[in-house]
Amino acid sequence: MTTTPLRLLIHGASGRMGQALLRLAADNPALQVVAAVNRRSPAQRVVEGVPHFASSELAGAPQFDVAIDFSLPEGFDPVLALCVERGAGFVSGTTGISEAQRQALIQAAGRIPLVWASNFSLGVAVLDELVERAAAALAGWDCDIVESHHTQKKDAPSGTALTLGAAAEKGGAQPQYASLRxxxxxxEHLVQFTGLGERIELTHRATNRDIFARGALFAASQLPGRAPGSYRVRDLLDGATPPPAV
Incomplete structure (x- = not known):
């Protein structure tokens, strides 16, 4: 039995994540990239069978089922608006978005299924849930989050550390942060809970950046057929209903 491939639009295709997405999607027969969108006009219109478009040509992209966006905040609004207009799913790892753009995500979630995440690693999605559960079970314990990244990373704490901290806070903890470059x-992200005479350490280590692209492709594959809403990666792992869009 043949199934129709999932049609993807990759937004931010010339970036490191965009290139990884194109490479990994090309090896997966269940996925078809129908448009790769870059900020600048492409030198070639078709590269290895994938049509390329400039951001200014986004409205002319062919029909797609899900857009995956790893771009810049200034490119975020048009691709989100196009997904809403066409009723397509939206997966984004673009960082540095404004409060107005976060509100736009909330509004869009009333009409389409979408995922915005600071980290698309499936392991981090599981870690997020474990941190929330541990914080809820260990009331009064100290909670410390230590994150380590390469020397070129400027923001600290990392977006992933802050996301894990939000999970700890939801469970009732008050996390403290430390950053290493x-x-x-x-x-690497270590979440440590310390009580009298004992300590629990929950750790995730990434050794290859492809894990983030694989996670984004997994998220995209899970959106078609789902009700509109703002999903977390961990929701897609266990099939949970997303939280309300408002």
């Missing part, structure tokens, strides 16, 4: 570390 060394060598070429892809990303």
């Amino acid at each position: 060394a060598g070429d570390i892809v990303g």
Whole structure:
């Protein structure tokens, strides 16, 4: 039995994540990239069978089922608006978005299924749930989050550390943060709960950046057929109903 491939639009295709998405999607027969969108006009219109478009040509992109966006905040609004207009799913890892753009996500979630995440690693999605559960079970314990990244990473704490901290806060903890920048570390996050005479450490280590692209492709594959809403990656792992859009 043949199934129709999932049609993807990759927004921010010339970036590091965009290139990884194109490479990994090309190896998956269940996925078809129908448009790769870059900020600048492409030198070639079709590269390895994938049509390329400039951001200014976004409205002319062919029909797609899900857009995956790893771009810049200034490119975020048009691709989200196009997904709403066409009723397509939206997966985004674009960081640095404004409060107005976060509100736009909430509004869009009333009409389409979408995922915005600071980290698309499936392991981090599981860690997020474990941190919330541990915080709820260990009332009064100290909670510390230590994140390590390569020397070129400027923001601290990392977006992932803050997301894990939000999970800890939801469970009732008050997390403290520490950041390390060394060598070429892809990303390590340690969440430590300390009580009298004992300590629990929950750790995730990324050794290859492809895990983030694989997670985004997984998220995209899970959106078609779902009700409109704002989903977390962990919701897609266990099939949970997303939280309300408002």
